[in-house]
Amino acid sequence: MPPNANISRRSNGLASKATVSTQDLDNDPALQSVRTMKSLKGTEIAIDGVIYDITDFVHPGGEVVKFFGGNDVTVQYRMIHPYHTGKHLEKMKEVGKVVDYEAEYKFDTEFERDIKREVFKIVRRGREFGTPGYFFRAFCYIGFFFFMQYNFATSTTFFNYNNWYESGVFMAIVFGVAQAFIGLNVQHDANHGAASKRPWVNDLLGFGTDLIGSNKWNWMAQHWTHHAFTNHNEKDPDSFSSEPIFAFNDYPPGHPKRKWYHKFQGAYFIFMLGFYWLSTVFNPQVIDLRQRGAQYVGIQMENDYIVKRRKVAISLRIMYMFLNIYSPLANNGFSMATAGIIFLMGVSESLTLSLLFSLSHNFENSDRDPSAEFRKTGEPICWFKSQVETSSTYGGAISGYLTGGLNFQVEHHLFPRMSSAWYPYIAPTVREVCKKHGVNYAYYPWIWQNLISTFSYMHKAGTGANWELKPLSGRA
DSSP, X not given: OOOOSSXXXXXXXXXXXXXXXXXXXXXXXXXXXXXXXXXXXXTEXXXXXXEEEOTTOOOTTOGGGGGGTTEEOHHHHHHHOTTOOXXXXXXXXXXXXXXXXOOSEEOSOHHHHHHHHHHHHHSOTTOOSOOHHHHHHHHXXXXXXHHHHXXXXXXXXXXXXSSGGGSHHHHHHHHHHHXXXXXXXXXXXXXXXXXXXXXXXXHHHHTHHXXXXXXXXXXXXXXXXXXHTTTOTTTOHHHHTTTTTSOSSOOOTTOTXXXXXGGXXXXXXXXXXXXXXXXXXXXXXXXXXXXXXXXXXXXXOOSHHHHTTHHHXXXXXXXXXXXXXXXHXXXXXXXXXXXXXXXXHHHHHHHHHHHXXXXXXXXXXXXXXXXXXXXXXXXXXXXXXXXXXXXXXXXXXXXHHHHTTTTBHHHHXXXXXXXXXXXXXXXXXXXXXXXXXXXXXXXXXXXXXXXXXXXXXXXXXXXXXXXXXXXXXXXX
16 A cells, blocks of 8 residues: 655646645645545545545455555555556546645556566456466365364473474474465465455455464555565565664665664574564554554555454454464473474464565565656656566476465566466566566576575675665666
């Protein structure tokens, strides 16, 4: 969800109507048809500077559209509606316009049209959702998860090493991986609306996020914002979520967010990723469903859709903590040794998830400031091009079956509402179109190559070495 603060103004002449202050626009009922972003109600969204009331709007993708109430959703709308036409917006009730809208990204470029044209020859409209193969894998991962969940929650043999497979250490590591598989292969497609054309299927599978210690609505707030503004050092929550412990952003020397200990982050960042589970499970944001990363960049999260789901979110978190913290302690003794095994489970999940995610956009020569040209010239940049040049792809179909297609980050960011099952099929075409248009496509045949590139980037970003050769944008 695009930020609502300090990023927008109407560029088509509407701004000339603003002969009164923004405060007057927000407070005077006679002027409510021409307003500012901050005046959006929880039942309203803004797209391309136009305000729509979604109170009674029946969205084909389900009620999740109301999750975005109170925000400008121009980029999100465009990225999940690849077949957009003006007729789609006519279905919603237009109630006004905003005077402070300015587009950083542009759509319907020649590159976008070409890549859509070629990809849609492979994946026809209406077939972009999960395939039988996807659902077979998903239910295998779900079955594996519940098997391990039962064993971990009911085991009384954490310290029985006669049978290694009954030991707490073994179960903690395997259960952590099982949870990560849910995060990678089940909830991710579902919470993108890509698993099925039936909203209830996506909604149900999306609760896999809560089964592994996180929360689907907080995840969506941060992740959808990340997709809209990938690698944007001011608007991508993922780009600064680890600060000040370590920095994904390659800040210039002397920047206040650059710390002296970041010089060593290439050696310790992977260790810190192991605490991801701990920081998620005990995160109080589940109480109010105000994801702080998204909120920091201007996302409003006080609409009725979110408020009504707070009790559900809290209940699911209590259930998770009962099954995976209290039950193991009660069954195996309230001791530091038992707590250590529970923490090991969290580390296993954390590293499996976060290490794979960190590869996606943090590698050598990735575009770390895709909006730099906009700030220089005022000319919007191609959103599709920025998605390619901020992402990487590694491996092939086998890697995709294990990671839920997240190894195909380029394809995923271009078509976030397409099931990951299709990415191996469209990847060669995407590479060809990128080559044709001179768009930089980062591909690593093997995951270890992407991993080495990520470690190298993190070290250089921490020391500032990249600034000896090139600026934040990654250009020479």
